[in-house]
Amino acid sequence: xxxxxxxxxxRIAMLPLLRILLIEQDPATLQELSTNLARTIPNFExxxxxxxxxxxxxxxxxxxxxxxxGDIQAVVLSWDVLNNSERTYSRFIEQLKGIRLELPxxxxxxxxxxxxxxxxxxxxxxxxxxxxxxxxxEAILGYMINDFDDRSETPFWTAYxxxxxxxxxxxxxxxxxxxxxxxxxxxxxxxxxxxxRNVFVGDLSVSVDSLGSLSDSTNTIGRSQESxxxxxxxxxxxxxxxxxxxSNKIILQTLLRKGDKVIIDRNCHKSVHYGxxxxxxxxxxxxxxLNPKYGIFAPPSLADIKQAIEQNTDAKLLVLTxxxxxxxxxxxxxxxxxxxxxxxxxxxxxxxxxxxxFHPSLRYYxxxxxxxxxxxxxxxxxxxxxxxxxxxHVNDPDFDADFFREIYSIYASTSPKYQLIASLDVCQKQLExxxxxxxxxxxxxxxxxxxxxxxxxxxxVLGKEDFMEIFPHFSGDNMGHDPLKILIDISELPYSLxxxxxxxxxxxGLEIEKYTHSTILxxxxxxxxxxKIIRLYNALKKLDSGxxxxxxSMRRTRLPENLPAIDLACIPSDAFYGERESVPxxxxxxxxxxxxxTPYPPGIPLLVPGQHITDEHIEYLKELAxxxxxxxxxFDGEIYVLKGKVKK
Numbered sequence: 001x002x003x004x005x006x007x008x009x010x011r012i013a014m015l016p017l018l019r020i021l022l023i024e025q026d027p028a029t030l031q032e033l034s035t036n037l038a039r040t041i042p043n044f045e046x047x048x049x050x051x052x053x054x055x056x057x058x059x060x061x062x063x064x065x066x067x068x069x070g071d072i073q074a075v076v077l078s079w080d081v082l083n084n085s086e087r088t089y090s091r092f093i094e095q096l097k098g099i100r101l102e103l104p105x106x107x108x109x110x111x112x113x114x115x116x117x118x119x120x121x122x123x124x125x126x127x128x129x130x131x132x133x134x135x136x137x138e139a140i141l142g143y144m145i146n147d148f149d150d151r152s153e154t155p156f157w158t159a160y161x162x163x164x165x166x167x168x169x170x171x172x173x174x175x176x177x178x179x180x181x182x183x184x185x186x187x188x189x190x191x192x193x194x195x196x197r198n199v200f201v202g203d204l205s206v207s208v209d210s211l212g213s214l215s216d217s218t219n220t221i222g223r224s225q226e227s228x229x230x231x232x233x234x235x236x237x238x239x240x241x242x243x244x245x246x247s248n249k250i251i252l253q254t255l256l257r258k259g260d261k262v263i264i265d266r267n268c269h270k271s272v273h274y275g276x277x278x279x280x281x282x283x284x285x286x287x288x289x290l291n292p293k294y295g296i297f298a299p300p301s302l303a304d305i306k307q308a309i310e311q312n313t314d315a316k317l318l319v320l321t322x323x324x325x326x327x328x329x330x331x332x333x334x335x336x337x338x339x340x341x342x343x344x345x346x347x348x349x350x351x352x353x354x355x356x357x358f359h360p361s362l363r364y365y366x367x368x369x370x371x372x373x374x375x376x377x378x379x380x381x382x383x384x385x386x387x388x389x390x391x392x393h394v395n396d397p398d399f400d401a402d403f404f405r406e407i408y409s410i411y412a413s414t415s416p417k418y419q420l421i422a423s424l425d426v427c428q429k430q431l432e433x434x435x436x437x438x439x440x441x442x443x444x445x446x447x448x449x450x451x452x453x454x455x456x457x458x459x460x461v462l463g464k465e466d467f468m469e470i471f472p473h474f475s476g477d478n479m480g481h482d483p484l485k486i487l488i489d490i491s492e493l494p495y496s497l498x499x500x501x502x503x504x505x506x507x508x509g510l511e512i513e514k515y516t517h518s519t520i521l522x523x524x525x526x527x528x529x530x531x532k533i534i535r536l537y538n539a540l541k542k543l544d545s546g547x548x549x550x551x552x553s554m555r556r557t558r559l560p561e562n563l564p565a566i567d568l569a570c571i572p573s574d575a576f577y578g579e580r581e582s583v584p585x586x587x588x589x590x591x592x593x594x595x596x597x598t599p600y601p602p603g604i605p606l607l608v609p610g611q612h613i614t615d616e617h618i619e620y621l622k623e624l625a626x627x628x629x630x631x632x633x634x635f636d637g638e639i640y641v642l643k644g645k646v647k648k
Contacts, residue, residue, distance in 0.1 A: 017052070020072075022054070023057070024080075025057050029130075033076075040137045049148070059092045063099070066099050074103075074148065075096065077089065093121050097123050100436050104125035109130055128143075153429075154227070154425045155227060156212070160220070160418060172205040173206075174415075178203075179192050203417075203419070206416065211418070224424070236393070237393050238394075239389070240411075241388055245270075246411050248272050249411060251376065254407045255345060255347070256317060261284055261316060262281050262319060263284045263319070268349060270596060277576050283608075287304055294518050295516030296470075299321065299324060300330075301473040305335055320332070321349050322367040323356070325485075325514060326487050327352075328467065328480075329481060332366075332372065346373050347373065348372040348376075349376050350366075352382060354379055354382055354383045358435030358439055359443065384526050385427040388417075388420060445524070445529075446484060452537055462488070463481065484524040487519055487521050488521075489519055490518060494553070496553040497515070500550070507542070510539070522536065569612045572610040576609035579643045582635065586622075588618060589615050591613050592612060593607040595633045
């Protein structure tokens, strides 16, 4: 009996909540409005959503409510010009939107001032006469419920779930026929049992016309992409089901032609480098800035970016990483404005920062907020979609949608995974409806964690002050750091790195996202909880206290001080697709590299196709290999180069 009650309570508690913040400065009128609205709620018979009302009679207090209560999904503002100026209310709405962009504001006011009020602020969702709201509150409540439903709509997921629930007889691909080939097999039925029925009956053929086509953006898929575009406040959003690596290459091949100049951060993900190969464009590389103590890279300096733009005003595109693996953030507003002044489009790979728009402490560094023309988000990295699910966002006023679709079709599978599309649909819904609430909780958890970590003797969490000291351009370039990327300095611990990693795995099951010789990186995503952070703190405290039985070692290798510059001898695609041969690294001096050579960590290309290899590169690779780092593009100690010696 008790268990049943608990289950009922949990079911009720997990209902979506439409909380309405009602703002009216006159206490009597506030009470009347609130009472009338509350009485009207049962008329809508919504068992699928909880609706409640909170009251506020001061604008300042209302802002505090919005900051602290992420469940508020609608604001009703009484615009009373007798007590305040019109600018007071429009400024209030601006401040409110500065906290939560997605929060709708409904204004009620005097019937003689309606047009003036609407003209005063462009952020008003709708306007109602106050007297009408008092006498007939059902009208405004119905309007808010409809908007709530529209905002929380998931066109594809809703239609997909309905279709799968119908259990249609499968006469099409895939060949397992809704899982029957697994269920009826004594050899592989355990595979079916492990994943469950819905995975298999939901694995559909592309021939399901009612759900739409991913390549053509039709039906429910098209409507889902439009909903996502509204959530991210961009002109267009496209779903990609084979990762942001593919999203990046789609954008690059859409925008670049053979020989086009593209200014690129050398630290960009390897997919960007491969996209440049495929487009046969000419990269202009920005210098890498490395801190050898911690083995982390900073974004390029604003001065370097501006210089590269001024020296290459004929460049078609600027490509940057919006948030580094370690959470370092560039002031993209300055970058975008400067590039646009010179007629250069801006593409930002924001794979690790998909939630940036949905909290005011992060929004300034958002690529979309900065006005970038193209942005990619790995929806699976830090928000709630399945692996390989990615968004492409477009704000380019010169966007060629037809050509984009052709390039998209080159990369997209004609048999996309419907589960991935559905996960992108529900992911945008979560960001729209509770992104702020979740992020606010996570940021508070991190602040608490940092406060506790400050008492430890040997371990510390690197923060903004540390990065200002580590990187000279950090402060001057107005850089920032994503606090949900928790970078922990373990350089003073008297244990081997191997044992530290094993202890954290055994103690709390922590698989480290990334590590260097002196740091570990822990990601706090939308799935993060306070209890996980407490477990992390407890484990680190044990390490710090010296009361764990681990082998002692203070041996710490460091990355070489300077990353050799890239000096291209030819366009990368010419080298990559040219006649090549494999040679030992030690014998590659004065040759032209024909592949991408990338040490991990940190995952920054040392050599790119077309690179003139020098002794400096060879010594760098030798040093990294001696540290046991993985070097992608090196095969049994050899790398690919163009055939023939380079003339001295």
